[in-house]
Amino acid sequence: MSQSVSDSPQHRIFAMLDVDGDGVVTRAEYLGRVERVASAMGRDASHPVVVASRAAHEAVFADMDADHDGRVTFEEYRSWVGHDAFERSCRPALGSLFDIADADGDGRLARGEFTRMRTAAGNAEADAAAAFDDLDADRDGLVDRDAYLAGIRDFVTTGTSPMAASYGTGRPLLDTAR
Numbered sequence: 001m002s003q004s005v006s007d008s009p010q011h012r013i014f015a016m017l018d019v020d021g022d023g024v025v026t027r028a029e030y031l032g033r034v035e036r037v038a039s040a041m042g043r044d045a046s047h048p049v050v051v052a053s054r055a056a057h058e059a060v061f062a063d064m065d066a067d068h069d070g071r072v073t074f075e076e077y078r079s080w081v082g083h084d085a086f087e088r089s090c091r092p093a094l095g096s097l098f099d100i101a102d103a104d105g106d107g108r109l110a111r112g113e114f115t116r117m118r119t120a121a122g123n124a125e126a127d128a129a130a131a132f133d134d135l136d137a138d139r140d141g142l143v144d145r146d147a148y149l150a151g152i153r154d155f156v157t158t159g160t161s162p163m164a165a166s167y168g169t170g171r172p173l174l175d176t177a178r
Helices: 009-017 027-040 048-064 074-080 083-101 111-121 125-135 145-158
Strands: 024-026 071-073 108-110 142-144
Touching: 009 027, 009 074, 009 145, 024 027, 027 048, 027 083, 027 111, 048 074, 048 083, 071 074, 083 111, 083 145, 108 111, 111 125, 125 145, 142 145
Parallel strands: none
Antiparallel strands: 024 071, 108 142
């Protein structure tokens, strides 16, 4: 499959979610994010925060999969994504990944925690580190949950965000124009 010339936020995110690069996001690929983040953060699969994250991601996948065939195409994703979908299901799911990484529960992640979380979720390590720098506006070495979620919401819904320049740039973009 050839790379796309499109560099839209939707293409970047879809390429990150499509772990095997075959042009569709399966339920296993999508739910695998939770398991990878839990593992990277040393959280047991039965920990309540991991269980809650898995449930939140199940809800997102069900919401994205318009034809309920267990596979989300780029067209399904593009039709689904936006402000309403973010608030309805992405915010809880992405917040739950943050919560898995936030071992002390203070609502903030240090660079190492943030980078491990984002890398396990599918970002290239350099992209995750750059996103941390972009979101750590006060340069205290921490990114708080609200800033993280606002940065992703802005990127998904408008294509602008403090972390837009670095979000998903380390992954090849798929040609989804088929």
